[in-house]
Amino acid sequence: MLKFDQVLHAHLGSLKEAITGWSETVTKLEKAKEKAETGLQGKADKADWKGENAGVTQAFVRKTAKEFGDALTEASSIRNILRDAETEFQAAKTELERLVAEAPGKGMRINDAGDVTHLIRPDSRSKDYDGPKPEVADFDAMKAAIKAAIARADDADDVASRALRTLVGGDKNNFSGTNYDSLKTASKAQDAEDAHAAYELYKKGDEATPEEIDKLNALFKANQKDPYFAEKFALEVGPKGSMEYWADMGDPSDGSRLGVDHRDKLKELQTNWSMTLATATHSTSPEMEQWKADVIKAGTEPIQTRGTSPYGFQVMSNLMRVGDYDDKFLKDYGNGLVATERKMTHDGRLPADRAWQQMGGMPSHLNWQGGGIGKDPMIGFMEALGHNPKASTDFFSSDIDLTPENGKDDKKLDPFDYFSKDRKWPDELNDKGDLSKEPGYNALGHALESATTGHPYDAEAEGLKDVRTKENAEVMQKVVERYGSDPKFMHQQPGIDDSLSKMGAAYIDEFNRSLEQENQTSMQEMPNSPFGARPNANGEPRFGKEFEDSLLFNRGDAVNFLGTVSQSEIGHAQLSAAQSIYTTSVMDEVAPKPGSGPARELDLTDVKTTLRIGAETHSIFDQSRMGQIDQQYEIDSEEHKKAVGRTTEWVKFGVGAAAAGGVVALTGGAAGVLVPLAAETVGGAVTTFIGMEADDMAEKYSEDKILKRKSDDLKDEALDTGKANALMPGQAYARTPGWSQDDANFLEEDLTKYVKDSRGHVRDDSLPDPYNEKKDGKVT
Structure with a gap:
């Protein structure tokens, strides 16, 4: 990560000279390429080659002529990368210079490390001081602007350095021929490479070594919120691919040692996988729209591994515990999940845990985050709502059509009533190793927090604002009526009192x-x-x-x-x-x-x-x-x-x-x-x-x-x-x-x-x- 002073005091003159030099090189190579194609290769193609010359010399001449074209492509790409990188660096540098210059007029000072302090401390001001008196919000805004400028330069630096290494390549005898017409193009190409590399590691399943799981985690973390990478990976793996992989990882019967010796790596992988799929769901491409529909469709189907057969909803819900999933996808997924549970429990006549019993075999270990092994899919779904206030507010404010395939009936369910009063939440192992309803009610509390406050339940304190809306308040009215009506609702729902x-x-x-x-x-x-x-x-x-x-x-x-x-x-x-x-x-x-x-x-x-x-x-x-x-x-x-x-x-x-x-x-x-x-x-x-x-x-x-x-x-x-x-x-x-x-x-x-x-x-x-x-x- 670049530092504040590195961006602010960056000397970009050498970079500009390099851009000029490479631009001149491109001009020279354009002429050389033209001569090679019309002269050298043109004459070779017209010549009547005989004997060994026909199979060796002519091919050599053609390859040599092609190298001029590859050299031009590589030089143009280097010039383009350097040009766009310089533009980004200069923009970030200019922004920091502006912030430093404007800070004193706002009563603030920015030091060489990028720290923002009072220009004159409140306890040092004279009685007649009438200068600017910055508030906490002013400091937060200044810090955020500095952070954004440094991040812009840092992103450009990362993409440019990787692109240049790719262009130089490992072949000393051939130009790479890689074509980058911009820094953005290079970034996309890198995302595609990373997505495919992650796919190759995914194919190893639970036979992957701990080192290979580390590599997969590193690829996810490096592209954590990159929409292009996320979509490429999600589509390459496929809607059921993620479910099959995660179910296989949680199969305790096939001899894999990952879940025994490396639980911390699987916990990290669950987080990273969840965040990647969350980012992917925000794409509205036709391919991703189909992916989302197929995920919900697969929710009702058993995902068969060697020794387990969890339902798709059970697997996918545990891959939704972290990250901000798309609003509409969450609503559609939740509606499908609830409708499925109601059918499997015969409209609630059977307890919810009966719906999610696996048929034979050992139970799958689908959750490595703590709070149970992930048997109840509602817990992961509630955690997903807890990270998306808009979706959570909408979910608890709307009815669910329990028979969407039947347009003639009007069989509806109120999700707030169902989850806060009517549903019998199954017991799960809590963090202390005891069977308890705490994991479920804890997750319900998280979902209700986001629905009422307008913030993800675990949002960082820095920069929070009061964003409550009428819709949030209407959910809060339901919460007050339910939990104020009888103390038993809170006391019989362990884990919800904090929320x-x-x-x-x-x-x-x-x-x-x-x-x-x-x-x-x-x-x-x-x-x-x-x-x-x-x-x-x-x-x-x-x-x-x-x-x-x-x-x-x-x-x-x-x-x-x-x-x-x-x-x-x-x-x-x-x-x-x-x-x-x-x-x-x-x-x-x-x-x-x-x-x-x-x-x-x-x-x-x-x-x-x-x-x-x-x-x-x-x-x-x-x-x-x-x-x-x-x-x-x-x-x-x-x-x-x-x-x-x-x-x-x-x-x-x-x-x-x-x-x-x-x-x-x-x-x-x-x-x-x-x-x-x-x-x-x-x-x-x-x-x-x-x-x-x-x-x-x-x-x-x-x-x-x-x-x-x-x-x-x-x-x-x-x-x-x-x-x-x-x-x-x-x-x-x-x-x-x-x-x-x-x-x-x-x-x-x-x-x-x-x-x-x-x-x-x-x-x-x-x-x-x-x-x-x-x-x-x-x-x-």
Whole structure:
């Protein structure tokens, strides 16, 4: 990979001279080729050769004349490669020069390593500083532009260097005759070579050596997102070829040692193969459209190996766990998969695992990613939806025609109801080696995350934006209604609580709007609400006109959902952190700006409303979690005390949070928990909040200290600490630079008292009952 300074300071003069030299060579060779063809070869063809001359000399003359043509082709190709490479290098260099020149005017500096920093650090600015004050989003945009420019030069460098090596070739006595009329042509030719090389390795199947699997992985990684390579490989292998290969790799009966000794290589191969096919599905060529149709058709057919016979859907779904598959293909595939399962289970009268039992032989090991061997094809499909928000949103918003071959009936199925309520997910081996429904519900959670947030569930935190649409929100309404209606849905679906808490965090702004409304069933927003519906990037109501003054969820549904999700440890932690950050951002937006006047004379109505709802929400979280701990563990047991001690550690989720583009991504716990902010840019209170040290706020319990205390005493202390942690948004506002010391002291004291009073006078909401395993059945 080229470095920033290498591109910025690249000396392209020698390259330009080389282009000129090769252009002159091309001109000379054009004349030489013409003379060779009309002179040397022309005379040889007209001559009346006799004896040995007829079989040797004439052929030699023709070959010699042809070499002039090959020399011209090779020289032209070299000139073309160098010319296009210079164009790309110059464009990248010019872009970096522009960015470096413009950075100071934006309050930034770019050093020789390409790092972007403040031109003048905020803590070093004078009181009368009125220069540019770049936000996190500005830094992210600058870094992305630098990265793109370097990548452009690096791509050109890779293609050009490989093309030149190919042109020189290994034959010292002959010109290659390879014709590249552009860098783009060379890139395509290289893709085709790589695709064929991958095909040759594919043909070895599970008889390939570990070194050959490494070569196949290297080819996939080098062309990971290259559409031409992906299509060439997919078509050369064929729609059933991938299935047969992967089923053979997972056949435990044929003596291959790859799955025994080199599981890590197969895990990498599964990832790379999946990403390659995902890229290929975005092609709309007639050949690939047929490939996609044939894959779905083969889904109902057994894929026979020596000792196994998994269905095509089972194999293909495990090759869909990674990568962004095409929207339409995913919908068609999912419809076909669900319709097939419903037929095989006689419309659900048989459990789902009966549909995917292999007829005889040992079960295929189709998944090397962890979380089961890949028997249930719905898991891989849900993971695919988790990486494609548009397809996932569409899938959970549409009905599935269970009998597409019959145009007369109207046999439809609601996929959201089916997967979240009706389907009996089969047991799979989880990462701990236990049979559990966790792999399936974990994958369902991933799919619902993408459908509600608009982001792949495992999207990197850097550069995330709030992209929720009305369609995303409508799926979220279904999630809130289902999982808030009865705690059993979450507790009987192990592995889904993490995803539910991420969805709750992503809609924490809408939940605050709901909780401000005192009526349990009203869908009308409170007038003059500090949590008013935020517009989208176009200045329009985010979820459409109908939700400008109307709520997504009524107060009762909001309390039930948040209360249920915060019964789990991860749900309590992530929702608590999200609520604190969102409360802080609202205060940044609606509260009087620091230094705008004597704090005692300012209108703090919106500030107090914001803090009140935040305090009440934290109370819902804390009471729900404590109730579940009491239900789950025996009072004064070691497990009970440790669980109580962990309830105060949610503040660590906010440490190191990445803020940009109107969202904060929590990175202190599970990465990428998206929290919407009340404004596009981060204000002082949010910055102060994120900068607070978690170790100074989280309750520290040593194990010895916990075990010596009574559970009730620990609970009281933990709730007091939770109350103190809920004060942080107010403290961050009071400590924002700009207030005098007297104003800061007044605000912190006044707001602290208000929050404590609000939390102590939470309205008498009926929180969801803690989940009782004995009553509702043991969680598996």
